Amino acid sequence: MPRTITHFETHDIRFPTSLTGDGTDAMNTDCDYSSAYVTIFTDGDDPLVGHGMTFTIGRGTDIVCQAIAALANRLVGLDPEELFRNMGKTYDYISADSQLRWIGPEKGVIHIAAGAVNNALWDMFARAQAKPLWKLVVDMTPEELVDATVFRYITDELTREDALAMLRAKESGKKEREAVVLKEGYPAYITSAGWLGYSDDKVTRLTKEAVAAGFNHFKMKVGTDLASDLRRGKLVRSIIDDPQFLPQGSEGRNPNSPELQGKNAGPTGAVLMIDANQVWDVPQAIQYVKDLAEIKPWFIEEPTAPDDILGHATIRRALKPYGIGVATGEHAHNRMVFKQLLQADAIDVCQIDSCRLAGVSEVLSVLLLAAKFGVLVCPHAGGVGLCEYVIHLSVIDYIAISGSMERNVLEYADHLHEHFLYPCSINSRGRYNIPLNPAEGYSIEMHKQSIAQYEWPNGSYWTERRSSGN
Numbered sequence: 210m211p212r213t214i215t216h217f218e219t220h221d222i223r224f225p226t227s228l229t230g231d232g233t234d235a236m237n238t239d240c241d242y243s244s245a246y247v248t249i250f251t252d253g254d255d256p257l258v259g260h261g262m263t264f265t266i267g268r269g270t271d272i273v274c275q276a277i278a279a280l281a282n283r284l285v286g287l288d289p290e291e292l293f294r295n296m297g298k299t300y301d302y303i304s305a306d307s308q309l310r311w312i313g314p315e316k317g318v319i320h321i322a323a324g325a326v327n328n329a330l331w332d333m334f335a336r337a338q339a340k341p342l343w344k345l346v347v348d349m350t351p352e353e354l355v356d357a358t359v360f361r362y363i364t365d366e367l368t369r370e371d372a373l374a375m376l377r378a379k380e381s382g383k384k385e386r387e388a389v390v391l392k393e394g395y396p397a398y399i400t401s402a403g404w405l406g407y408s409d410d411k412v413t414r415l416t417k418e419a420v421a422a423g424f425n426h427f428k429m430k431v432g433t434d435l436a437s438d439l440r441r442g443k444l445v446r447s448i449i450d451d452p453q454f455l456p457q458g459s460e461g462r463n464p465n466s467p468e469l470q471g472k473n474a475g476p477t478g479a480v481l482m483i484d485a486n487q488v489w490d491v492p493q494a495i496q497y498v499k500d501l502a503e504i505k506p507w508f509i510e511e512p513t514a515p516d517d518i519l520g521h522a523t524i525r526r527a528l529k530p531y532g533i534g535v536a537t538g539e540h541a542h543n544r545m546v547f548k549q550l551l552q553a554d555a556i557d558v559c560q561i562d563s564c565r566l567a568g569v570s571e572v573l574s575v576l577l578l579a580a581k582f583g584v585l586v587c588p589h590a591g592g593v594g595l596c597e598y599v600i601h602l603s604v605i606d607y608i609a610i611s612g613s614m615e616r617n618v619l620e621y622a623d624h625l626h627e628h629f630l631y632p633c634s635i636n637s638r639g640r641y642n643i644p645l646n647p648a649e650g651y652s653i654e655m656h657k658q659s660i661a662q663y664e665w666p667n668g669s670y671w672t673e674r675r676s677s678g679n
């Protein structure tokens with residue numbers, strides 16, 4: 210008997226991170242890391258379940274949940290196996306409601322809601338095959354993988370045939386790369402030492418801890434006060450460039466090694482990145498980052514409005530003589546924006562977001578586009594649940610699509626992992642471990658108790674906080 214999707218649940222889950230300054234940057238000064246969460250159910254003797262979410266930062270999560278419900282409703286009554294057979298077509302179906310389309314299309318609230326719904330289906334698909342999500346995708350044939358990818362509106366740059374040729378060229382090395390990444394883990398960088406709301410003492414302590422934990426790429430938030438950014442940048446540099454803080458037995462890395470070329474690595478091979486979270490106009494961005502050149506950043510992330518493709522290109526050209534690159538993508542609405550960022554030579558690093566793009570199918574489109582242009586993919590993961598998602602995407606990129614890993618780094622932020630049944634983890638050399646549990650799907654299932662505690666507005670945490678008057 211084929212199964213049928215019977216119903217779904219949504220949850221508005223908000224964690225009180227604004228109390229500790231976690232996640233603070235030049236634009237987002239009081240984030241409550243939140244999740245618009247959905248679970249999709251089927252009938253049958255052996256029913257399937259799929260969990261998905263999109264990341265939000267507090268107010269508005271209820272609006273996203275309403276949009277998720279409107280889209281998930283389109284799946285009720287359908288056969289999940291039929292949807293899994295061509296996830297590219299399924300993506301088009303979810304986004305193609307002729308009335309809901311008006312409040313997008315493929316951008317804003319309706320699109321991140323589509324991200325949650327698509328990801329829940331991908332989670333269900335992986336669980337149905339008893340594989341972690343990355344393994345489901347890398348085991349696909351090139352034909353199956355292109356069927357799972359969205360090509361609408363990008364065929365001027367990448368056709369299905371182009372993608373097939375790229376994937377076939379990578380087929381023979383897949384097994385070997387899988388063995389390498391399982392053994393070594395995937396390179397990571399750390400953001401949680403450099404939030405803007407942290408004191409210098411806290412930054413010092415967290416940076417030392419991060420170096421000792423084996424990290425060698427570090428990101429710092431900038432953009433509200435140049436003098437303060439310079440001071441904090443020099444503070445971070447003074448720690449990451451000093452061999453005495455390296456883990457015992459480590460001599461650091463050769464700054465001239467191929468994986469560090471062009472990254473402004475310091476004497477111990479440490480790399481510093483800076484992130485302005487869209488705070489500047491174009492000329493302001495250029496001037497401000499030039500003034501930070503002495504702390505030698507590899508790239509400036511989100512220097513200006515995320516929709517300003519040509520503005521990013523202008524900034525990149527102006528900073529090139531200073532050896533500083535441009536990165537963006539966590540707020541890029543869709544695959545068309547990434548296509549244009551790449552066509553306009555606007556970025557050095559492509560920062561996909563696992564749930565601002567509308568799920569794995571659209572991520573696959575962008576991974577293929579970036580590989581075509583030879584641009585590094587370093588996914589965004591500063592938020593709740595994002596690290597759990599993106600390790601799967603980077604592993605797919607390495608094994609099946611770009612074939613490159615050692616120059617890439619995947620963001621890691623050390624917050625809120627305890628709320629997930631299958632939390633991500635980092636090995637002793639500062640690299641992500643690879644998710645291996647056949648039951649974990651896309652690793653995004655949250656503990657029921659965490660949902661009961663942090664659901665807005667009536668979870669136990671929030672009712673207690675209100676009754677205590679805080």
Ligand SMILES: [Mg+2]
Nearest residue numbers: 484510511539
């Ligand atoms: Mg960022």
